[in-house]
Amino acid sequence: MINPTKLVRYLEEMVTNENVLDLIGNTPLVDVSNLSPNPRVRLLAKLENQNPFGSVKDRIAKSMIEQAEKNGKLSPGQRIIEPSSGNTGIALAAIAQIKGYPITILMPDNVSIERRQMLAVFGAEIIVTPGAEGSNGAVKRAEAMAKQHPDWCFLHQYENESNPFAHYETTGPEIWRDCPEVTHFVAGLGTTGTLMGVGKYLKEKNKGIKIIAVEPPIGERVEGLRNLDDGYIPPVFDKWHGRNILDRKRVVRPRESLECTRRLVRECGIFAGISSGASLAGALKVASEVDQSSNDEAVIVFIVCDGGWKYLSTGAYTDDLDLAEAAAEKIIYF
Ligand SMILES: Cc1ncc(COP(=O)(O)O)c(C=O)c1O
Structure with missing residues (x-):
């Protein structure tokens, strides 16, 4: 038989998180x-x-998205664009998917295969840029695309x-x-x-x-x-x-x-x-x-x-x- 007093105490002590972002x-x-x-x-x-x-980038992805929502730079359904060869892109893609934002990540074509796979897991659109241009090439391309699409939200971790x-x-x-x-x-x-x-x-x-x-x-x-x-x-x-x-x-x-x-x-x-x-x-x-x-x-x-x-x-x-x-x-x- 479950002891009701014990059960109430157990439920009171249980810590629940509203969603994974709380973690x-x-x-x-x-x-x-x-x-x-x-x-x-x-x-x-x-x-x-x-x-x-x-990764450590979960923190900044959450903070950049939530701040953009607060200051009106990011509205429901709006596309996010970001150049990232790794962790920031993965964290942004994961959070964007939870919150229902489409997202485009630009990355050099020679990043490790697991990074592309992780972005695909979280449903990001991936645009590859020439590996020889490095990540600076991806940043330039993202800047150009963001200019062409002023309705997209460019978070830009390097200056945000x-x-x-x-x-x-x-x-x-x-x-x-x-x-x-x-x-x-x-x-x-x-x-x-x-x-x-x-x-x-x-x-x-x-x-x-x-x-x-x-x-x-x-x-x-x-x-x-x-x-x-x-x-x-x-x-x-x-x-x-x-x-x-x-x-x-x-x-x-x-x-x-x-x-x-x-x-x-x-x-x-x-x-x-x-x-x-x-x-x-x-x-x-x-x-x-x-x-x-x-x-x-x-x-x-x-x-x-x-x-x-x-x-x-x-x-x-x-x-x-x-x-x-x-x-x-x-x-x-x-
Ligand atoms: C794996 C890894 N380590 C370290 C860093 C550096 O951190 P920060 O961008 O805060 O200087 C980064 C940033 O891109 C990273 O991806």
Whole structure:
């Protein structure tokens, strides 16, 4: 026999979510100090791969769409258009499908097959642009199409302030709530949204916290990431006075990113994408610089941007490292 008092208490305690969008954010921090090269340094990974559509970009996709709805830029049934070679496109397509917006994603023709498959799963129309033109080619084509179709909604993550705002309002506060001892924050640099939003929030809480960007060397590729000196500075970086937020940049090569991606999975059981390996590689460099002979102690939080599923076809986890490195070079990632 069911005890009615117990049942009422159980139902009261049950947490229900209105829909899957409520599951975006509130991702866990996991201690991976076993990877730390320095006993005075704790390393914590923020697992953004646990978002429902698989990446840190779920946050900005939700925030850009909801803000566009609020300010009247996006109305029921209106088409969304966005250039994206990966996570942002997938998250936007998923949310657009739930909310009933048609969506067109422009992407270079040489992105990994899993990305196209995910976009197809979420019902996006895909327009491919020449791989040789990279993601900047897709951005240009999207800008031209948006001009031809002023009735479409172009969200443009590189200049849309809802991107850094999403991190200012959610990712940053979560890190501060879960780990007020944080001394360093390390993340890869793509649109710069994560670094701007989290960096601004954490510095407002404690201006001593160091914000460190991870970039590939100019001309080399690490998925999801770009080098600010490669000729394009995302407008959100200037709008948020990025030079006042970033304390340092660390350059991480594709091979180190792959090596650290493998360490995450083998030594911590975290099956992450390759930019997460880049963030870890940056965090390890920062950890090595903390003076072991002083009383300094550091707590470094770094971002695990997405899971490894979309990169399986690249051989990143299991191929010979030289082969995996060569394969990674061929793929356009941001
Ligand atoms: C896999 C991955 N990692 C990192 C980033 C960088 O994040 P942000 O755009 O917030 O700078 C991106 C952005 O495209 C990404 O797709």
